[in-house]
Amino acid sequence: MRLSKSWVIAAKDFKTFSKKKNIIYSIAAVPFIVAVLIPLVIDFAGQRNGAAGIPEARLVVLLPSFLFFYLILAAYLPTPIASYTIVGEKVEKSLEPLLATPTTDSEILLGKGISAFLPPLGGVFGGAVVFMILMDLVSHGTLGYYYFPNWNTGIVLLLMVPLAVAMSVGANVIISSRVTDVRTGQQLGAFMVAPFAGIYVGGELNIVSLGDTSNLLIISGILLLADLLLLYVARATFRREEILTKWK
Amino acid sequence: MIETENLTRKFGDLTAVDGVTLRIEEGEVFGFLGPNGAGKTTTVRMLCCLISKTSGTASIGGYEVGNGPDSLKIRKLIGFVPDSVGLYDELSAYDNLDFYGKLYDCTEAQRKENIERFLKLLGLWEKKDVAAGTFSKGMKQKLAVARSLIHDPKVLFMDEPTANLDPESAKTVRDFILDLKKEKRTIFLNTHNLDEAQRICDRIGILNTKLMAIGTPAELEGSTRGRKTVVQLEQVNDAILAALKKLPLGNMTVDGNKLTIDVTNPEKENATIVDAITRAGGRIQSVTVVGSSLEDAYLKLVREEK
Numbered sequence: 223m224r225l226s227k228s229w230v231i232a233a234k235d236f237k238t239f240s241k242k243k244n245i246i247y248s249i250a251a252v253p254f255i256v257a258v259l260i261p262l263v264i265d266f267a268g269q270r271n272g273a274a275g276i277p278e279a280r281l282v283v284l285l286p287s288f289l290f291f292y293l294i295l296a297a298y299l300p301t302p303i304a305s306y307t308i309v310g311e312k313v314e315k316s317l318e319p320l321l322a323t324p325t326t327d328s329e330i331l332l333g334k335g336i337s338a339f340l341p342p343l344g345g346v347f348g349g350a351v352v353f354m355i356l357m358d359l360v361s362h363g364t365l366g367y368y369y370f371p372n373w374n375t376g377i378v379l380l381l382m383v384p385l386a387v388a389m390s391v392g393a394n395v396i397i398s399s400r401v402t403d404v405r406t407g408q409q410l411g412a413f414m415v416a417p418f419a420g421i422y423v424g425g426e427l428n429i430v431s432l433g434d435t436s437n438l439l440i441i442s443g444i445l446l447l448a449d450l451l452l453l454y455v456a457r458a459t460f461r462r463e464e465i466l467t468k469w470k
Numbered sequence: 471m472i473e474t475e476n477l478t479r480k481f482g483d484l485t486a487v488d489g490v491t492l493r494i495e496e497g498e499v500f501g502f503l504g505p506n507g508a509g510k511t512t513t514v515r516m517l518c519c520l521i522s523k524t525s526g527t528a529s530i531g532g533y534e535v536g537n538g539p540d541s542l543k544i545r546k547l548i549g550f551v552p553d554s555v556g557l558y559d560e561l562s563a564y565d566n567l568d569f570y571g572k573l574y575d576c577t578e579a580q581r582k583e584n585i586e587r588f589l590k591l592l593g594l595w596e597k598k599d600v601a602a603g604t605f606s607k608g609m610k611q612k613l614a615v616a617r618s619l620i621h622d623p624k625v626l627f628m629d630e631p632t633a634n635l636d637p638e639s640a641k642t643v644r645d646f647i648l649d650l651k652k653e654k655r656t657i658f659l660n661t662h663n664l665d666e667a668q669r670i671c672d673r674i675g676i677l678n679t680k681l682m683a684i685g686t687p688a689e690l691e692g693s694t695r696g697r698k699t700v701v702q703l704e705q706v707n708d709a710i711l712a713a714l715k716k717l718p719l720g721n722m723t724v725d726g727n728k729l730t731i732d733v734t735n736p737e738k739e740n741a742t743i744v745d746a747i748t749r750a751g752g753r754i755q756s757v758t759v760v761g762s763s764l765e766d767a768y769l770k771l772v773r774e775e776k
Contacts, residue, residue, distance in 0.1 A: 230572045234558070234565075241560040241601075315554035319617065322518050322550040323573040324542045463521050467481065 223332065227325045231333025232340070235307050239341065248302050249341045253349020256291050261356035268364070275364045285357065285369050286433040289378050290422040292350045296386035297418045299342035301411030304394030307334050309407040312398065312469060321462050331395070331460045338391045339384075346383050377438045385445040390414045392452030399459045399469045471496040471625060471656040472517065476526035479512050486512040488680045489526065494673075496624070497654040499647070501661055501671035505772055508677045510660040511553065514627050517658070519544050530625060546574065549618030551628040553660075555610045559603025563594055563613050566602050567620050574621035581620070588616035592646060608639025615643060619650075626650065629660045644670060668764050682771040690767045698760040699736050699743060701729045704753040713750040717742055733759075 239245045264284070268275035276284075311317045320330065354370035361369055394411045401407045421441065425432035432438070472494040479487040487509035494500045502510050515521045517528060519541040528535035533544045557566050564585060571581035589595040592612040597605070602613060611631060618626060628647070632640035647670055650657060661667050667674050668687045675684040683690055703710070706727050714722060719739065720732025733739045736759045747754055 227573065230569065234561070234569045237565065238558060238560045314556065314559065315552070316556035316558060318520070318552045318554070319550060319556045319570075319614070320573075321520055322545060322548075322552070323570065324546040324575070325573055326542070462519075466515060466521055 223326065223328050225332070227329040228333035228336060231320075231325075231330060232336035235303075235334070235337030236341070239303065239306075239337070242306070245302055245306065245341075249299055249345040250348075252299070253292070253295055253345045254352060256295065257349045257353035257356060260288050260291065260353065261360045264357070265360045268360070278364055281361055281364055282369070282433065285361065286374055286378075287422060287425045288353070288357070289350070289375060290418065290425065290432060292346050292353070293378060293382055293386050294415050294418045294422065295349070296342060296346045296383040297390045297414040298412060299345055300338045300387055300390040301394055301408050301414065303341060304334070304338040304391055305398065305404045305407035305411055307337050308395060308398035309401055309404045312465075313403060317465060321465065327461050328457070331457060334395070334460075335388075335391050338394065339387055342387050342390075343384060346387070347379065350379055350383075374433060374435055374438055377435065377442065381442050382438065382445060385442060385449055386418060388449045389445060389452055392449060392456045395456035396452065396459055399464065471498070472500075472528075472530050472658065474517070474526065474528040477513070477516065477523055477528050478525045479509070479516055479521070480524045485679060487516070487677075490677070490681045491526075492675055492681065492684060494656060494658065496656055497651075498672045499651050499657040499659060499670055501659045501667035501674040502677055503661060503664065503667055503674055503768055504677035505662075509679050510677055511629055513677070514550075514629055514658065514660055518548060518550050518627055546621070547623060548625045548627060549621070549623035551614050551618045551626070551631050553629040553633065555614040557602040557605075557610055557613060557617075560601060562599045563589060563602055563605070563616075564598040566613060567617055570617050571620045576621055584620050584622065585616075588619055591649070592616055593642070606639075608635050608642070611635055611639065611643060612646075615646060623655070625656045625658070627658045627660075630662065631659070632661070632663060632666060640666075664763075664765050664768060674764070676768055676771050678772050683767070687764055691764055697733055697736055699731045699733045699740055700756075700758045700760055701731070701743065701747065702755040702757075703727045703729065703747070704755060707750075707752070709750040710747055710752040713746040714743065717746055719743070 264276065311320070354375065358368040358370050390411065393414050394407065397407055397410045401410065421430065421432070424430040430437055473492070475491050477487060477490040478485065490513060492500075502513065504510050512521070516523050517530060517535060519535055523536055530544050531547050533540040533547070535541075535544060558569070561569070567585045567589070568581055571584065576584065585598070586595065589598055592615065594609060594612055594616070597609070602610065605613065615628075615631065618628075631647070632643050635643065644666060647657060647659070651670070659667070659671060671687065673684065673686050674690055676682045676690070704727065706724060706729065711724070714729070714731070720734065722729060722731045731743060740757060740759070744754060744757060
């Protein structure tokens with residue numbers, strides 16, 4: 223496999239995205255809105271509680287949970303891009319000339335994967351950094367120390383987020399082979415947030431402690447297995463023959 | 471340059487292409503004629519290594535179609551214009567071509583040179599920085615043709631390149647194909663357009679799942695043997711028709727006072743026809759012999775298959 227070919231395809235996609243305002247907004251705006259909104263709500267809630275603010279015990283449960291918002295975003299943000307780059311090309315019939323070039327199926331899939339992987343990852347990382355800075359400013363008064371960054375943050379952002387993005391990309395490739403328009407692809411792809419939203423709710427209901435490093439590592443392991451399975455199926459789905467004769 | 475032997479493709483129980491055998495020489499423009507669903511696109515897709523064959527063999531430039539490592543070499547050797555242009559609407563004409571140039575491993579200098587050359591030849595150079603999505607249908611088709619040539623391929627597959635184009639754009643594309651012919655490129659042209667095939671192609675294959683006939687346009691026209699005698703009468707009546715039906719002639723159609731009769735040897739048969747009509751009291755205004763056209767040959771072959 224020649225990475226240079228995949229990179230050419232990804233670079234073309236990046237250039238295309240740069241002209242698609244809806245994609246730019248979803249990648250850049252949503253993580254930053256979350257980054258600003260949650261600290262503002264926490265600050266507002268703290269002020270309503272008077273001088274005591276939000277209790278420290280409550281805050282140390284909330285803060286790691288909030289970071290899971292970025293995991294949910296990591297699962298969602300690749301959807302508009304993956305749908306556009308695969309279903310969009312299918313609808314606009316630009317896949318066939320691309321498939322006629324001297325590139326392998328794996329090189330094209332990797333190129334599409336890179337273009338659906340890197341922008342959401344950048345958006346999530348950028349938003350998470352802003353979120354942690356603002357949250358530290360808001361919570362420092364109560365905690366007496368800066369909560370972020372910490373080891374669990376590293377696991378969530380550097381391990382779980384890339385795994386969640388990869389999972390979403392894999393699922394979207396599979397979905398792309400079964401839908402005929404970008405919007406349906408995006409709607410179905412959005413279901414990828416469900417498992418992560420479930421984990422977040424589980425954390426809020428104290429079913430699973432999201433501040434526990436071993437729990438995060440177990441979830442990461444499950445994500446890795448899911449990634450491998452989805453990427454295997456995606457690779458089997460993304461074959462010239464399948465695309466031209468069986469994809470809807 | 472292109473050879474196939476019993477090339478077959480089935481989709482489940484449906485046979486899309488059935489035992490096609492052909493040989494196309496280097497520098498030849500070969501036209502593939504056939505109705506919708508005849509298997510033209512499937513054949514081209516097999517030859518471009520986009521889909522697999524069910525059986526048979528095919529090779530391009532000595533590389534075997536269906537052989538994994540050879541597939542990449544074949545794709546590098548060929549250019550492909552699909553039936554839908556499939557351009558990136560957000561990208562400029564230049565960026566569309568540059569992207570494909572990179573995928574074909576062209577150097578930056580080669581890309582610059584070929585992009586300028588082909589955009590100028592196709593009259594798109596002034597629009598090189600304009601998004602392809604804003605182009606007219608004809609301009610898009612021309613850009614798709616330029617895209618297929620960006621790596622200077624020896625073999626070009628074109629799937630209905632002038633379909634849905636206005637006459638002027640279609641003519642530009644056709645003239646460009648003739649220019650490519652002068653450069654000794656091998657061109658495989660799928661088309662519905664009989665006139666286009668006749669004007670551009672050195673040889674034509676008529677496909678209707680099976681290859682029904684293959685030859686030069688003149689050979690195919692001659693293959694139907696039938697020529698037609700058209701007799702314009704003052705008044706057609708039953709006595710004339712009855713007299714003609716007694717003669718050993720081919721199919722006869724009546725259109726008002728005009729009779730069109732299939733004949734094999736008009737020099738001999740026309741005298742008999744004229745004699746029969748005058749004996750039946752008919753008054754002849756004119757007698758014309760019409761040779762069979764490529765259209766006749768095509769329709770005859772396609773209808774026979776049905």
